[in-house]
Amino acid sequence: MFALTRFRTEDPAALRADAALLLAALRRRPGFVSGEFGTAADDPGLCALLTTWDGVGSYRRALSAAEVKIAGAPVWLHAVDEPGVYLPE
Numbered sequence: 001m002f003a004l005t006r007f008r009t010e011d012p013a014a015l016r017a018d019a020a021l022l023l024a025a026l027r028r029r030p031g032f033v034s035g036e037f038g039t040a041a042d043d044p045g046l047c048a049l050l051t052t053w054d055g056v057g058s059y060r061r062a063l064s065a066a067e068v069k070i071a072g073a074p075v076w077l078h079a080v081d082e083p084g085v086y087l088p089e
Helices: 012-027 056-064 066-076
Strands: 002-008 032-039 046-053
Touching: 012 032, 012 046, 012 066, 046 056, 056 066
Parallel strands: none
Antiparallel strands: 002 046, 032 046
């Protein structure tokens, strides 16, 4: 499964730095497959975090880990409120 979260920010450089710390924490969690952070080509204030997991359970457990909650707090506050977890078909 994959998770895609979009973010809206006025400071893309700061969000990119915070997202790097979050991705490092996520990479250490069991079930993590891959992840990347990027900025929209047409809109520097719109960014996205894409992660791939071996299953929904691994993803949910990763988000529950204290290390991920701490690293994610400054990132998640910029999240666009929309569905973000997808199952491949």
